[in-house]
Amino acid sequence: MSRWFPHVTVAAVVEREGRFLLVEEQTDQGVRLNQPAGHLEAGESLGAACVREALEETAHHVEPEALVGIYRWPRPAGDITYLRFAFAARLTGFEAGRALDTGIIRAVWLTPQEIAQAAARLRSPLVLQCVEDHLAGRRYPLELMRHYE
Numbered sequence: 001m002s003r004w005f006p007h008v009t010v011a012a013v014v015e016r017e018g019r020f021l022l023v024e025e026q027t028d029q030g031v032r033l034n035q036p037a038g039h040l041e042a043g044e045s046l047g048a049a050c051v052r053e054a055l056e057e058t059a060h061h062v063e064p065e066a067l068v069g070i071y072r073w074p075r076p077a078g079d080i081t082y083l084r085f086a087f088a089a090r091l092t093g094f095e096a097g098r099a100l101d102t103g104i105i106r107a108v109w110l111t112p113q114e115i116a117q118a119a120a121r122l123r124s125p126l127v128l129q130c131v132e133d134h135l136a137g138r139r140y141p142l143e144l145m146r147h148y149e
Helices: 046-058 112-117 126-135
Strands: 007-013 019-027 030-034 037-039 060-074 081-094 104-110
Touching: 007 046, 007 060, 007 126, 019 046, 019 112, 019 126, 030 104, 037 046, 046 060, 046 081, 046 104, 060 126, 081 126, 104 112, 112 126
Parallel strands: 007 081
Antiparallel strands: 007 037, 019 030, 019 104, 060 081
16 A cells, blocks of 8 residues: 655745736746745745745745645646645845746746636646635634644
8 A cells, every 4th residue: 555645835925016926937837837835845844934935936035924725736647736835925025136946937926817817827726726815815823833843
């Protein structure tokens, strides 16, 4: 019997003046749009992972303010199931000229309508769902999560 486990990821949902921070990234399926997101690393808290991924992928410093939601998504290929923790985060800085992670083409600011219109280019359905949940006011306190060393 094989062991199954989800791949734990985090995502930063950052809104500024009605636009959301996304990244264009090169994937096995071509260029896709995603929130600044990535895998949780060993020993890292979920909030720290969100901060790190946003910086590595967009050169923006963010601070998680609330949890937007927790999402389980099995990839259509059936080989991986993701467990995503999406954080509402505010901008706290920007590092002009910072090199972005391998595979990241650029950071972009898109309206919810532009994101919906780009549905075929989204990395997963979670991208639009996180935006919709954010716009619906879904915010859960960070105290829901506990990180033990």
